[in-house]
Structures are given as C-alpha cells and as structure tokens.
Amino acid sequence: MSNFDIELVSVSKSYASVAAVKDINLEIPKGEFVSILGPSGCGKTTTLNMIAGFSAPSAGDIRIRGKSQIRVPPERRNIGLVFQNYALFPHMTVAENVGFGLRMKRLPREEIERSVRAALRSVHLEGFEGRYPKELSGGQQQRVALARAIAPRPSVLLLDEPLSNLDLKLREAMRIELKEIQEQLGMTFVYVTHDQEEAMAMSDRIVVMWQGEIAQQGEPSAIYRDPSSRFVADFIGRSNILPVAATVQTSNFLELAIDGGPVLRRSGPGPRAAPIRYCSVRPESIVLIDPSVPHPEEVNRLQAIVLRVVNLGGNVELLVDLDGGLCLSVLVRSSRSTMLPAVGDEVALGIDPEDVHVLSD
Numbered sequence: 001m002s003n004f005d006i007e008l009v010s011v012s013k014s015y016a017s018v019a020a021v022k023d024i025n026l027e028i029p030k031g032e033f034v035s036i037l038g039p040s041g042c043g044k045t046t047t048l049n050m051i052a053g054f055s056a057p058s059a060g061d062i063r064i065r066g067k068s069q070i071r072v073p074p075e076r077r078n079i080g081l082v083f084q085n086y087a088l089f090p091h092m093t094v095a096e097n098v099g100f101g102l103r104m105k106r107l108p109r110e111e112i113e114r115s116v117r118a119a120l121r122s123v124h125l126e127g128f129e130g131r132y133p134k135e136l137s138g139g140q141q142q143r144v145a146l147a148r149a150i151a152p153r154p155s156v157l158l159l160d161e162p163l164s165n166l167d168l169k170l171r172e173a174m175r176i177e178l179k180e181i182q183e184q185l186g187m188t189f190v191y192v193t194h195d196q197e198e199a200m201a202m203s204d205r206i207v208v209m210w211q212g213e214i215a216q217q218g219e220p221s222a223i224y225r226d227p228s229s230r231f232v233a234d235f236i237g238r239s240n241i242l243p244v245a246a247t248v249q250t251s252n253f254l255e256l257a258i259d260g261g262p263v264l265r266r267s268g269p270g271p272r273a274a275p276i277r278y279c280s281v282r283p284e285s286i287v288l289i290d291p292s293v294p295h296p297e298e299v300n301r302l303q304a305i306v307l308r309v310v311n312l313g314g315n316v317e318l319l320v321d322l323d324g325g326l327c328l329s330v331l332v333r334s335s336r337s338t339m340l341p342a343v344g345d346e347v348a349l350g351i352d353p354e355d356v357h358v359l360s361d
C-alpha cells in the first residue's frame with residue numbers, strides 16, 4: 001500500500017502540436033492541501049483533468065492509493081470536483097443540489113439526508129436547504145458546490161480556481177474557510193490556482209508549474225525563502241534579479257560581483273553543482289538606512305538615486321537606480337513617522353547577507 005493518495009509517474013500530455021504537460025512526477029500524501037500554482041497555460045487544468053480521469057495521459061501513470069487509474073473511469077475514482085463556475089442545477093434547491101451525487105448512487109433516503117446535513121454544516125450553510133441557487137450570493141453558491149463535492153465523502157477533492165469569480169474580500173475570507181474545512185475533514189485537496197497569495201495562504205505544499213513542467217515544489221515558506229530559479233523567484237512574490245559576473249568564496253561569505261554593479265555578500269557557501277548566474281533580493285528585504293547610525297559591518301550597503309515613488313497604501317515602493325544603471329525595487333512600510341525620500345534623492349540601502357539568494361538559471 002502506498003503512503004500517497006495520489007501519484008503521478010512521468011506523466012505527459014500532448015495535444016496535436018502542444019506539449020501541455022511534460023514528464024511530471026508528483027506525490028501527494030493523504031490529508032495534505034497541495035496547490036498547483038502557475039501562470040495561464042502552464043498545464044494546471046490539464047494535470048487536474050488527468051487526475052480526475054477526464055483526459056488520459058499521453059504517457060506515464062496516475063495512481064490513487066497505489067493503484068493505477070489509467071483504465072478507471074472518472075466516476076469510479078472516488079474523487080470530488082469543484083470548478084470555477086459552480087454549475088449548480090438552477091431548478092434544484094440547495095439540499096437537492098448537494099444530494100445529487102448521492103441520489104445517483106441510489107443510497108437510502110435517510111443516509112442521503114444525513115450526508116446532506118453534514119456537508120451543509122461543514123460549509124456553514126445550515127438553514128439554506130430549501131433555497132434555490134439564484135437566491136444565494138456568489139460565495140454561498142460556491143459553498144453549495146463545495147458541499148455537493150464533499151457530500152459523497154470522496155477521498156480526494158480537486159478544485160480548479162474555485163474562488164476566481166468572487167470579489168477580493170470574499171475570496172480572502174473563503175481561503176481561510178476552505179483551509180479549515182479541509183483540516184476538519186482530513187481530506188486530500190489538490191487546488192489549482194494562478195494566484196500565488198492564495199496558494200501561500202492555504203497550502204501545506206505548493207507545486208509551481210511552468211510551461212508544462214514542475215519548476216519547484218515544497219512548503220510555501222521554503223519556496224518563498226529559497227526559490228530555485230528566476231521564474232520562481234519572480235512568480236512567488238517579487239524579486240530583484242541581478243546578473244552575477246563573478247563569485248569569490250571568503251571564510252564567512254560568498255561575494256557576488258554584480259554585472260555592472262556592486263559586490264554583494266551572501267551568507268554561507270554557494271551551491272556546489274550549478275554555476276551561479278543570478279542573485280535575487282526581495283524588495284521587502286532592502287531597507288533604507290540612516291548613514292549616521294552604526295550598522296553591523298556585514299550588512300551590504302548601497303548608494304542609490306530614487307527614480308520613482310509609488311504609494312501602495314500600507315507600503316511604498318521605491319524604484320532606485322544604483323550607480324551603473326541597475327534598478328532595484330525597494331518596499332518600505334509607510335507610517336506617519338517615516339520620512340520617505342522623494343524622486344531625485346540619494347539614499348543609502350542595506351541588505352542583510354541572509355537575504356541575498358543565488359540562482360543558476
């Protein structure tokens with residue numbers, strides 16, 4: 001018996017001229033909330049459809065609880081589905097919608113009623129049994145769709161951008177709710193999204209896809225802290241990505257000579273295998289420093305000229321020019337007490353060596 005609920009083994013999917021998914025390997029443990037995250041067209045829905053059984057892989061194997069599903073039709077996979085457009089039956093009440101899959105299975109009436117009640121309780125819609133979809137808000141409709149998917153107690157729930165039709169506030173509230181529901185049910189969730197904040201907020205693990213391949217997978221904080229490529233560094237949050245011309249290992253630091261720019265110190269040894277071609281620094285890891293106040297010796301110090309000041313509400317983004325023509329984005333928390341620089345001002349910046357990351361592609 002496998003320890004994993006879902007395994008994708010060297011799975012590829014090609015359409016006539018498009019390689020939509022290229023040789024991906026993925027193992028999803030039971031009870032995890034896993035997000036498949038990536039930009040439009042990277043192969044997220046294609047991957048989900050293969051797990052659900054709506055489309056067959058061109059190559060490779062899909063296993064559920066250790067058993068190959070290649071010849072198993074969708075309705076036999078014990079999988080629940082929630083999509084972007086909730087597709088509730090408009091002529092059925094909430095309870096009838098939620099009980100639909102159970103009636104198809106010809107379960108006894110009392111059991112259906114019990115399961116419908118439990119599912120509606122899970123999504124906090126008790127008392128809505130008799131309403132019709134058009135009498136519900138978008139968020140409530142999406143919760144009915146969720147209840148309908150979990151009512152037959154599938155072992156796995158697949159969700160494809162289920163919140164993308166909701167407005168921002170509701171989307172943020174539903175993120176928390178979805179995560180709580182998943183934890184309560186102990187069900188494996190595979191959640192497709194192109195929204196990195198959404199994935200960061202809910203997931204035990206994130207699988208970042210790009211151009212049909214898995215670019216990186218891991219815990220959200222690990223991916224954020226230590227992106228493995230330029231694509232991931234920029235897609236998950238934002239990063240300043242600087243070309244590295246040469247490196248020197250000293251006893252405490254790896255010194256990175258930025259092409260056309262300064263030398264940056266980075267803590268610890270660099271990767272052994274691949275050559276270092278870029279380094280990345282998050283905008284929020286760069287701080288404005290007051291040159292008259294002493295700072296630890298090892299902090300990287302840079303001089304720059306402010307090119308642009310963009311007010312983002314709680315934060316201000318400064319676009320600064322390093323001597324030599326390199327631009328950096330710097331994120332500063334704004335408060336009434338901070339004196340923000342203006343366009344044309346010269347500023348001193350500090351970057352902790354811990355916050356400098358190296359990339360090989």
Ligand SMILES: Nc1ncnc2c1ncn2[C@@H]1O[C@H](COP(=O)(O)OP(=O)(O)OP(=O)(O)O)[C@@H](O)[C@H]1O
Nearest residue numbers: 015016018020039040041042043044045046047194
């Ligand atoms: N039935 C199909 N026939 C031909 N090409 C397809 C088909 N379905 C998907 N593709 C192509 O495969 C690639 C991956 O598509 P997919 O729908 O998996 O992307 P996605 O990551 O879900 O994107 P989005 O975020 O826009 O939903 C795209 O280039 C798409 O055009």
Ligand SMILES: [Mg+2]
Nearest residue numbers: 044045046160
């Ligand atoms: Mg899609």
